[in-house]
Amino acid sequence: SQTIHQWPATLVQPVGSPLSLECTVEGTSNPNLYWYRQAAGRGLQLLFYSVGIGQISSEVPQNLSASRPQDRQFILSSKKLLLSDSGFYLCAWSVFDSYGYTFGSGTRLTVV
């Protein structure tokens, strides 16, 4: 069966520290992968998406970057966190003909 793993579940990091969030998918090949950020009362903001290894599209300019080193691995990074990077980060995957997304369980990031 198809599953998506996202970790860690919660993270508290000081301002200026680096960040690495990882997402892996099992049970499917060549998925489209996505990183979303969710802030309270502001819905879901698409940060990055990837249609293949090494192919990253950024939706908004920001302090974050993404990489896809393997077909089913998607990483969200930052070299220096800002307070405004706090939020709930969600990874998701889809294949075109399934029409819907499958989301990971999310990472609650608090930058202090």
Added chain:
Amino acid sequence: AQSVTQLDSQVPVFEEAPVELRCNYSSSVSVYLFWYVQYPNQGLQLLLKYLSGSTLVESINGFEAEFNKSQTSFHLRKPSVHISDTAEYFCAVRGGGSYIPTFGRGTSLIVHP
């Protein structure tokens, strides 16, 4: 570009009462429509989807949504809610040819005993 409007940010309701969560989208061209549910501190789960065919779609836990092309709406309904239905609900729209949906801001359904 598509836009999705969820008219209510919060909907409080008593247990066993009916509920409707409203969703309107901007375009009348071919679209795929989704409702997702998010329980506290969890990811989103697909609740139901409309791709084609019957305009009324149902989920396994009693929710249903009706695609209304003329009103560009996809409202979510349940005839009798439970405490366990308390969650955030997101409407999403994907235009034909695009694999990236546009999400609404979400509606918080709060079911009181």
